[in-house]
Amino acid sequence: MNALPAAEAPAAGAIDAGAGQARRELLRELLHSKTFAVGGVIVAFWCFCAIFGYHIGPYGPFDQDLNSVNAAPSSAHWFGTDQLGRDVFSRVIAGARTVLVVSLVATLLGTVLGTILGLVTGYLRGWVDETISRFIDAVLSLPLIVTAILVIAALGPSNVTLTITIGLIFAPLIGRTVRTAVIQERELDYVTAARLRGENGVYIMFAELLPNVMAPVMVEFTVRLGYAIFTAATLSFLNFGIQLPTPDWGLDISQNFSEITAGYWWEVLFPAAAIATLVIGINLVADAVEGVLDR
Amino acid sequence: MGLALITLWILSVIVFLAGQLLPGDPGRAILGPLAEQRAVTTLDHQLGVDKPLITQYWNWLTGILHGDLGTSYTYQQPIRPFITTALWNSLKLAAVAFLMCVPLAILAGVLAALNVGSWKDRSISVVGLSALALPEFVSGVFLAIIFGIWLNVLPLDATPPPGASPATVVYHLILPAIPLTLVLFGYIMRMARAGTVAALEADYTRTAVLKGLPRSTVVRRHVLRNSLLPTITVVATQVGYLIGGLVVVENMFHYQGIGALVFTAANSKDFPMLEAGVLTIGVVYLLATLVADISYTLLNPRLRLGGAE
DSSP states (O other): OOHHHHHHHHHHHHHHHHHHHHHHHHHHHHHHOHHHHHHHHHHHHHHHHHHHHHHHSSSOTTOBOTTSTTOOSOSSSTTOBOTTOBBHHHHHHHTHHHHHHHHHHHHHHHHHHHHHHHHHHHHHOHHHHHHHHHHHHHHHTSOHHHHHHHHHHHHOOOHHHHHHHHHHHHHHHHHHHHHHHHHHHTTSHHHHHHHHTTOOHHHIIIIIIHHHTHHHHHHHHHHHHHHHHHHHHHHHHTTOSSOTTSOOHHHHHHHHGGGGGGTOTHHHHHHHHHHHHHHHHHHHHHHHHHHHHTO | OHHHHHHHHHHHHHHHHHHHTTTSOHHHHHHOTTSOHHHHHHHHHHHTTTSOHHHHHHHHHHHHHTTOOOBOTTTOSBSHHHHHHHHHHHHHHHHHHHHHHHHHHHHHHHHHHHTTTSHHHHHHHHHHHHHHHSOHHHHHHHHIIIIIIISOOSOSOOSOOTTOOHHHHHHHHHHHHHHHHHHHHHHHHHHHHHHHHHHHHSHHHHHHHHTTOOHHHIIIIIIHHHHHHHHHHHHHHTHHHHHHHHHHHHHHTTOOSHHHHHHHHHHTTOHHHHHHHHHHHHHHHHHHHHHHHHHHHHHOHHHHTTOOO
């Protein structure tokens, strides 16, 4: 019995080295993919704006120029000005922050909770799995936006509520995928070996199964990040996120959309284009990650 | 069927708890933080929310089972007529959207699959991917600016003038219907493409080609029959997704559907209306899933004959 761990040690070391090399291999493959490069540049650009956006715009995002209200794009205001005379370009640059922070934190929260959920339901099976799965089915039988509206209406709109709500709704979605992966893994010999060694369930779930289902977890994370931006932007367009006068793409569009009948299209076109590029950028990255990890 | 009922019951509990428990004190939520406590207590008593939670849930549930959806806080009127009108309006919008989207998406997907790897395939895939990724309000903004402002060919207001002819009604619904189904379009297109590609590579297709059948016959009788089956199921399961989009699109284009109803109720803290609206959406979704399952069985000869593999 004592000989077993000793004999296992070098083998485990060799596997670790192999895993490290495989990881570097994957990373190299990812960096060589064109899809990843294009998506990565777009996402990096918006991350830069999210960090420094309040300072690098030609005007402050809150500065009002009451002499040029609803002004069309010109050399002074590249993207024009809105109904309060604020520079649309500066607000688009600064607006990257809220949506990126909300969707990133929400996705992290959802991935952590979802992975735990998937490990527990997939490993334990039985009545725990049955009960949780039924509950998840009920939550998922509502469109995401509707569930979010129900919760946020009850708790009051804010960015914190928005983040937690999106994270909690994502958890069962991610949990389902992880569960499927865990169910395939748990029949393999290394899990049986761990069980025979007398390891407890928590150890098997987090030390044995988790490293082996990391690939689907990573794919879920990048794919969900795209959905999180989609959802966060939509909810802030519906005024369920951050409140005025903070620059935010969704919120700025909802504030100015009624103005487009007067022909002030630039007030909504540019924030909409910003969301479009960010979402497409993230999706390109997700596609590349999925392509590399699924092989 | 039994599972659907259990799901529905759990859903009713979730909806009820979210509407009654999360806001804390509905009277306070309605009157705001500055109102006197006495007024809040009186309002709570009038609304019946000072009773034990389980009693409230029982009254609410038995009411719904008897067709009584409760009374709106905002309008002080029974909720049911509001829901039926809104649902009917949404169905009209969804029907226009579906009829525009599904045939086009299947056509595009099959076309891409028949020309795998060519520029046609690649450009269709890029369009599909972008359609899949963009939130409804973003594509809505683009379409509204292009067709409503620059070209000025489509009305921005989805609600037609009263007494309008059916053609005018549909004309007003075109602009909101496009962003509503764009995501669905991308999804169905990808499914149709993947299904057709798989069917083209299958052995039965090879056999059919080697038998010397003309390509059009092979595609029609062997490929499409097999490839479109999963696609049809997807169409039905995506109804729930479509309803989520309704919230956004109906607000953007001023249309009195179920999405706008839920949104307005949420903003005015009209919790009974919100609960009824959300529950209705859940029921519609579960019904759609049921129809999807049944139609899959009917369309799939292997399941229809009841024979196992």
